[in-house]
Amino acid sequence: MRFSKTLIPTLRETPADAESASHILMLRAGYIRQLAAGLYIYLPLGLRVIEKINKIIREEINAIDGQEISMPVLHPAEVWQATGRWYEIGDEMFRLKDRTGRDMCLGMTHEEIMTWLASREIRSYRELPHIWYQIQTKLRDEARPKSGVLRTREFLMKDSYSFDADEEGLERSYQLHASAYNRIFTRCELKFYMVESDPGMMGGATSHEFMAPSPAGEDEVVLCSSCGYAANIELAISQPGKIEIRDWNFEEVHTPEKRTVEEVSNFLKIAHEYFIKSILLISNNGPVLALVRGDQELQEKKINRIIGEYRPAQKGEVKEILGVEAGFIGPMNHKIRIIADTCLQKGVYVSGANKEQYHAKGIRPGSDFVAEWHDIHIAKEGEFCHKCNAPLRIEKVIEIGNIFKLGTKYSIPLKAFYLDEKGLEKPIIMGSYGIGTARIAAAAIEQNHDRDGIIWPKSIAPFDIEILPLNINDRNTVEIAENLYRDLTEKGMDVLIDDRDERAGVKFKDADLIGIPTHIIIGEKNLKEGLVETKNRKTKEVKKVKVDEVVKLLC
């Protein structure tokens, strides 16, 4: 492709609205333009990257017998009403009416529609299993689009769905996807982890996420480098450091105006981990007291899985329900449900005395209070793996893919049944598997860039080679450049030739910004000796090569 005939509007200055590296560089290097919050135009270079990624995805999903189909973006409400998600999902779903007043929505995912299709087309166990997928635009009215292409309201996603007769089949489809995903992200040359994740609204029991480490990521994962344990921080289990068991007798201590763990800890000269933090929550089934150790935080997702929907109690409610001001709550002598973090099972602690201006020292779990024991704290860097006891570390990550076992959550309400060998009607067992194409591109940039610009992995770069004829007014330069352009293209390489009448400096700067892996620099002086230069964008290594050996070297 010729630079002079391609829309590659590079920017010298950093756009004010961009913050993350991928956002800044995609704008500056002329890959994308923003239409509105969370809506992006993919310019020629951007589109090429997306297409390269999609090609890899197609090859790998086809290889596990996935069949590509294409589904409408506009959906009738009834299908979503059948599964209840029409009502469960709030403002995140774009809704509209057609001219006859019929309720419609824009597809934010396609479980419903895929299942609807399966319900019509699959009759017998003999037709199973199936994997259907599409690479299609999804629309979600995100509360907060951010970080350029990382979180948008309209985005391209590969979503596949598996249909099996039983759990074993689902497990097989799930593993096929896990291995396909590993190949896809490996081919895209990303650093990534496969981690345990919270199935959340998708229902079902098992799910994993594929996470690309990057400071621009919105999620965090907990990793054990010793045994390989890896989980989303929303559900990661960790063992806090052990503490000594003190021989304190139970006593009430006057702690005037000392409310927070920090304040009482300083006042009594006792470390945070000897405290019990009591947090009052209001669930749909009444108040719940959650207890975590003083040096820990409550993991909201974990408690959510135990008690369902809830909200933190307001100050007035604390006094009303527990009879004491927040800041002096302790776990003793309450009639409400108490859920305590498992690490509190052993030890002797300090907490509120349930009496204004007093804390209690020498609290013994089990005898001074009873509780349900669950892991409800947020895992922290330096805590220990519950499997192998090695120290854990935490990394920020970008979610680039996920796989879910859905079971029958969609097949039952949408009546996707099949007849088994005995003629019994059974619901199809499903899985759903997503990959965000643009997030792969963004993650690749986040993980591979330098001061000068993008450094694309070879597999997803918009072009393989960029030719830089430095002076296009020199006949020899142009001739050699054009010959190389033709020969390399004929060999199947994707080649961009910077045929603009620009100064050499401009071409170098733009080439580095755009980030094509290999540059061929054609300058008059070297040409006089029959040489051109090849430059590796990543290592910056430059080699002088004879003109007629270039093609052989690069193909």
Place this chain on the structure above:
RNA sequence: CGGGGCGUAGCGCAGCCUGGUAGCGCACACGGUUCGGGACCGUGGUGUCGAAGGUUCAAAUCCUUUCGCCCCGACCA
């Protein structure tokens, strides 16, 4: 949805506090010199100052409302 910030030329910004009718850099056009890391000199064009309303002799500037965008948080199939 809560908190914060910003809307002035294509892009990046100054001017606003203390009202007097808009400026700088880059980009763009033309001419000349230059030509291997975002050249230099000269000339030139460019704005409903996000929008609406108000105060005032006079509003980019003060007041009110509203829209948009970014950041933090909440949310996130």
